[in-house]
Amino acid sequence: MTTHIQRPATVTARIDDTDTDATTVQSPAVEVSATLLIGDFESECGNCHMPTLIRGVHRHTEIPGLKPKPGCGARFVNTASNSWRVTPDHLRAERPDLPVRGQDTDS
Incomplete structure (x- = not known):
């Protein structure tokens, strides 16, 4: 006598790439x-390290140049610099709407 264990459909269900009726499972959007x-x-996006504009942008939507290209879409949450000549005061003057990484904290 053979005993069959029935598993839930969510575990055994399989979506075949060749099946035209396959449903796509969408994951939640990640920002x-x-x-x-x-x-x-110059300035760059800390996510993709491609050039970006300093002023007037809250997301990296465009890589500037003679033929602008789409950016990675990351939302800018703070500012920083790799140059010792660019001070936190300079960063605050350039983008007063964004905190300086490691400097401006609420806690």
Whole structure:
């Protein structure tokens, strides 16, 4: 006598890539955040490390240039710099709406 154990359908269900009736399971949207890195002469997105504008942007939606390209879409949550010449005061002056990473904290 053979005993069959029945498992829940969610465990044994399989979606075949060739099946035209396969349903797509959508995961919740994930927001990517990044540091706006302000340098001596240029700025970049801390997520993808591609150039970005300093002022007037809250997300990295565009890589500036002669032929602008789409950015990674990360939301800027703070500012920082890899240059010792760019001080926290300079970062605050450039983007007063964003905190300086490691400097401006509420706690």
